[in-house]
Amino acid sequence: MRERMTARQCAWRRRSLLGGVTGVATLAALGGAPAVAGRAQPRLVVVGGGPGGLSVARRIAEQGGVRVTVIEANARYAACFWSNHVYGGTADPDSILYGYDGVRAAGVEVIQDRAVAVDRERRAVRLATGGRVAYDRLLIAPGIGFRDVPGYDAAAQKAMPHAYDTRPGSLMKLRQQLRDMPDGGKVLVAVPGGTYRCPPAPYERVSLIAHYLKHAKPKSTIQVIDGKNTFLHQAVTQRAWKERYPGMIEWLPVDFVGEVQAVEAGTRTLHTGFGRFTGDVVNFIPPQRAGDIAVNAGLADETGFCPVAFPQMRSRRDDTVFVVGDAVEAHTMPKAATAAVSQAHACAGAIRQDLLGATPPSPALELACYSFLDPRHAVINTSTYAPTTGGGVKRVDAYNSDKRESAETRRNQAAEAQGWFRSVTRHLFA
């Protein structure tokens, strides 16, 4: 309950939220026997060209000595962490799409293909087009996958896009549906319970869709059915909804509506234990787990995510494999792009230690999640984490916006978020 920043938060902001993709750590003296001795160019293969995968890939390529190959399914990355601004009408759809030319220019080989299997015994990744890519070390960074919900098959996902991953088509489809909806229509947003990427993001989505509707289709409404009874920044967010979008948003907690149990795309209907909910536009955000390739490779546990030893991010299932980003079973550490970038520091160091014998750094693990209440005001959650002796991770410091923050502070946080987005995408993709 404070507006004043903690010392750690100041330090965090001074480092400009970029950590894992900027600044080359000084290589300490070589120590220990490298895992792949006597070879000029050991190879790191990275599955996934998002913030986690690219932060590690670029850092290692920058430092030299390792051949780095990224396998990425899509030709263009849709920066889902800024996608809500596209729905709000304040960001151009093209402004969140990034190609991989800059990554190639930085010395990283990029294969545009889908990784469909990992042969851990022979240390090779199999591609959808039939090829195999051999590795000395493998980094798995595929982001999230989605748990099965009856009726929400591939066709239903096209008709009712969740718009919660990095495929441009899904994000743009939701935008188009919002634009095609008549004034007086209803948008239904379903938020999952359990662990999902970026905890405040669904509520930011509601705020920014409401901003769009208020100006473009003021008779419209939004109904939120939540898989939880409470959410981060709840008091601040609900107050902002009341003040900025009066009468437009209805939020219903899980105790009142139940969890979504089945989807009927033809009638845009969500079935919960307690009833059925429909909308002119339905944004169903499904429950989540690690990306398919991580699960299929046997790297996930019963939580659906991949257990790793912090801070190096080495898989607990395979010593030659590392995992970063949203696919990780990260205990209390939320799934965020800033977290993925932060995890990449120590991970890149550990991979270089394995392959070249370089001494790894032990940087702090930090994250920031922004949530815009309207296009000019944002609330923030920043946290710092430390590894525990057993290879886990625990939160050591946190700052959450509260309802007494001034409008000026929220404008500053919005500006800071914009600066972060520009910087992180430049450092990942330029």
Ligand SMILES: Cc1cc2nc3c(=O)[nH]c(=O)nc-3n(C[C@H](O)[C@H](O)[C@H](O)COP(=O)(O)OP(=O)(O)OC[C@H]3O[C@@H](n4cnc5c(N)ncnc54)[C@H](O)[C@@H]3O)c2cc1C
């Ligand atoms: C609406 C929204 C708002 C958000 N706001 C914030 C915020 O304010 N701050 C913040 O820090 N985070 C935010 N996030 C979270 C952030 O987007 C994720 O945490 C981040 O993208 C995770 O990075 P990643 O590299 O683990 O996965 P991703 O970004 O999902 O990247 C994974 C990549 O792997 C590729 N891939 C997957 N499987 C395969 C395969 N088999 N073969 C080849 N390629 C594959 C995918 O195509 C994708 O490009 C937000 C998310 C959303 C949805």
